[in-house]
Amino acid sequence: MPYELYYWPSIQGRGEFIRLALEEAGADYLDVARLPEEDGMGLPALLRHLDGADGRPPFAPPFLKTGDLLIGQSANILLFLGARLGLAPRAEAGRLWVHQLQLTLADWLGEVHDTHHPVSSDLYYEDQRLEATRRAQDFTGRRLAQFLVYCERVLSANPRGWLAGSRPTYADLSLFQMIEGLRYAFPLAMTRLERGCPRLIELRDKVARRPNIARYLASKRRLPFSEEDIFRRYPELDLGVKPRTGRFPAPLSRPSSARSIRAA
Amino acid sequence: MPYELYYWPSIQGRGEFIRLALEEAGADYLDVARLPEEDGMGLPALLRHLDGADGRPPFAPPFLKTGDLLIGQSANILLFLGARLGLAPRAEAGRLWVHQLQLTLADWLGEVHDTHHPVSSDLYYEDQRLEATRRAQDFTGRRLAQFLVYCERVLSANPRGWLAGSRPTYADLSLFQMIEGLRYAFPLAMTRLERGCPRLIELRDKVARRPNIARYLASKRRLPFSEEDIFRRYPELDLGVKPRTGRFPAPLSRPSSARSIRAA
Numbered sequence: 001m002p003y004e005l006y007y008w009p010s011i012q013g014r015g016e017f018i019r020l021a022l023e024e025a026g027a028d029y030l031d032v033a034r035l036p037e038e039d040g041m042g043l044p045a046l047l048r049h050l051d052g053a054d055g056r057p058p059f060a061p062p063f064l065k066t067g068d069l070l071i072g073q074s075a076n077i078l079l080f081l082g083a084r085l086g087l088a089p090r091a092e093a094g095r096l097w098v099h100q101l102q103l104t105l106a107d108w109l110g111e112v113h114d115t116h117h118p119v120s121s122d123l124y125y126e127d128q129r130l131e132a133t134r135r136a137q138d139f140t141g142r143r144l145a146q147f148l149v150y151c152e153r154v155l156s157a158n159p160r161g162w163l164a165g166s167r168p169t170y171a172d173l174s175l176f177q178m179i180e181g182l183r184y185a186f187p188l189a190m191t192r193l194e195r196g197c198p199r200l201i202e203l204r205d206k207v208a209r210r211p212n213i214a215r216y217l218a219s220k221r222r223l224p225f226s227e228e229d230i231f232r233r234y235p236e237l238d239l240g241v242k243p244r245t246g247r248f249p250a251p252l253s254r255p256s257s258a259r260s261i262r263a264a
Numbered sequence: 265m266p267y268e269l270y271y272w273p274s275i276q277g278r279g280e281f282i283r284l285a286l287e288e289a290g291a292d293y294l295d296v297a298r299l300p301e302e303d304g305m306g307l308p309a310l311l312r313h314l315d316g317a318d319g320r321p322p323f324a325p326p327f328l329k330t331g332d333l334l335i336g337q338s339a340n341i342l343l344f345l346g347a348r349l350g351l352a353p354r355a356e357a358g359r360l361w362v363h364q365l366q367l368t369l370a371d372w373l374g375e376v377h378d379t380h381h382p383v384s385s386d387l388y389y390e391d392q393r394l395e396a397t398r399r400a401q402d403f404t405g406r407r408l409a410q411f412l413v414y415c416e417r418v419l420s421a422n423p424r425g426w427l428a429g430s431r432p433t434y435a436d437l438s439l440f441q442m443i444e445g446l447r448y449a450f451p452l453a454m455t456r457l458e459r460g461c462p463r464l465i466e467l468r469d470k471v472a473r474r475p476n477i478a479r480y481l482a483s484k485r486r487l488p489f490s491e492e493d494i495f496r497r498y499p500e501l502d503l504g505v506k507p508r509t510g511r512f513p514a515p516l517s518r519p520s521s522a523r524s525i526r527a528a
Contacts (some may be wrong), residue, residue: 041454055421056361059368059414071360073367075339080384082358087448096335098342103337105321110374118382118395119401131382131395157319 003029003081004065006046010132011229012181012222014074014109015062020173021078023216025085031221033061075102078170087170098164099152101171105177109145113187113230115139125227135239140189144182148197151175155199161206168207175200176207181231186238215243267345270310275493276445276486278325278338278373280358284437285342287480289349292527295323295485305418339366342434349381362428364437365418369442372411377494378450379403379501387500389491400501404453408446412461415439419463425470432471437465440471445495 003022007015011032022029035041048060058072064080070185071077071157081097084086113121118135160166163175181202183190194201200226207213216222227229267286270278271279273295278518288291299305310325313334322336328344343363346352352362376384382399383392399414424430427439443464447454471477480486489495 055418057414058364059371059411069357069360073364076360076364076367077364093333096333096340099333099343100322100337100340103340107323107374109373112346114378114382118378120406122402122406128398128490131398134383134392134395137387142384142386147323150321153321154319236282 001067003027004057005029005254006032006049006065007062008046009033009043011225011226012177013062013230016223017074017170017174018064018077018081018179019060019221020032020177020213020216021081021085021087021170023221024173024212025087025166027081027085028204040250068080075099077220078102078174080172083092083188085170089165089169094164098159098169098171101163102174102236103148104147105171105174108178109230111139111143112149115185116232116234127243129236132234132237138223140186144186144189145193145196148193148194148200152197152200155203161199161202168210172203173207173213176204177215179204180245181225184225185231185233187233188238266332267291268296269293269326270296270313270329271326272436273297273307274487275490276441277326277494280441280487281325281347281434282430283340283439283485284441284480285349285434285479285486287350288437288476289345289351289465290475290476291345291349298450301420313413331387334430338361339370342366349434350519351432351437353433358428362433362435363367365427366438368411369435369438372442372495373521375403375407376445379449380496380498387425389496396498396501400498404450404501406452408453409457409460415499416464419467425463425466427467436467437471437477440468440477443468445489448489449495449497451497452502462506489511510511 005015005016005018005022007013012019014215015031019031020085021027026111030041032041033046035257039045040086049063049065050057052062056070056072062074062077063070064077069080070258071080079095081089082098083090083095088095115136116125117123117130117133125132148242150206155161158164162168163171179190207216225233227233269276269279269282269286271282271412274284279295283295294305296305297310301308307473308420312327313327313329314321314396318334320334322334322367322499324336325334326338327334328341329335332378333344335344342350342376343359343366346362347354347359352359380396381387381392381398389396418427419425422428426432491497503513
């Protein structure tokens with residue numbers, strides 16, 4: 001029985017993190033919403049699960065069906081698949097560590113999304129462009145570097161060049177996707193910042209060279225990046241240099257406790 | 265050996281979701297950053313782990329230390345504790361379902377945070393008030409109801425009145441905290457919306473009556489809500505009625521595919 005992946009059919013989005021894991025493992029899977037409606041697949045099949053009478057509905061795609069299990073939330077799906085596909089350490093400590101990293105990548109991805117949708121996911125980018133400019137300024141000028149440096153630091157602690165142990169995990173594949181997406185959306189900022197993250201770029205290259213991943217990336221199954229996706233290239237949001245005004249960050253003389261407690 | 269919880273000492277924040285699980289289970293734990301520096305505890309102990317040479321540092325608090333394990337990311341900590349403290353189903357399907365719900369609550373919490381910090385977690389609320397007003401209008405007028413209705417729907421599928429099975433899980437405790445925080449931050453919006461969610465309110469009341477939770481809430485260990493926390497009461501962000509302008513949501517005549525793909 002193949003795994004059934006349910007995700008919006010025309011974008012990489014959050015579904016891509018699941019696709020990369022399935023592809024790396026050579027797993028048998030159906031990308032249900034991209035298959036013909038005549039065969040009971042397509043978008044209607046996805047919507048049936050979202051709107052259906054199932055007592056355990058997912059809040060949003062992606063979700064994965066296998067046997068009687070319907071699993072939602074990207075990181076949760078990867079937690080499940082990681083153990084089955086050999087993409088996670090077997091010992092509890094390693095499993096928790098990889099999942100922790102995946103959740104941090106999920107936070108990072110959410111912040112990428114909000115650079116172009118800081119006001120509402122139900123409004124068009126053009127209707128929140130002013131707010132997006134400010135948010136993206138903070139992202140490219142501060143937050144992006146924090147995440148990159150964190151990942152570089154984690155990688156520097158493991159001489160094997162992976163996030164955990166001596167083999168790639170689902171979190172390594174997801175980190176590859178983050179770099180690809182960030183390069184697409186913020187080419188100027190990434191050019192500036194990648195210089196400080198050699199291990200991260202090496203990991204990205206190693207993932208791209210994995211035979212199954214290379215085959216997938218060259219196939220039609222890999223959808224292109226676009227401006228309807230999470231990673232979007234809007235040149236006005238890509239600041240290659242740090243902002244020079246005094247507004248970012250807030251003056252340090254004010255107590256840091258009044259600021260916001262973000263993440264994790 | 266008591267569990268060591270590390271979180272900012274002066275707010276509930278994301279640490280509260282861990283505290284509620286430890287308290288419900290009557291677990292032996294130290295809230296390290298709230299203990300005296302003279303004893304090697306306090307904020308310096310927290311910062312040592314964040315800045316330390318440990319090869320597996322957390323990106324941000326909260327994190328939990330037990331034996332050799334240092335576990336970061338709230339939902340990951342609860343995944344670990346749930347199994348040990350009897351706050352999660354034993355079977356895999358139930359464990360994944362509860363974790364999926366917890367991750368959805370985490371997404372919801374992130375959106376609450378961004379109502380007052382839509383531009384940058386490094387700027388004060390006062391420096392992003394205009395953007396916050398717009399974001400909060402979308403949250404109270406649309407997004408909040410989506411999450412509440414989803415939870416009510418999940419609860420309606422289980423006659424036992426819990427999110428999964430016949431006993432409270434860590435996700436039930438977290439849902440209690442969400443309701444408490446939302447009532448604090450958005451009293452007008454919640455008054456309007458709670459009418460449609462009787463099962464959710466019943467769950468909130470049942471959790472509040474659990475002996476260990478009731479004792480905890482009445483103790484000094486329970487910190488008060490405040491405007492330095494995730495849930496903040498800014499009356500200008502609490503819209504008790506749906507916005508009447510034509511700007512929210514975007515006109516339906518435009519293709520939905522151009523909108524943002526949000527969450528999960």
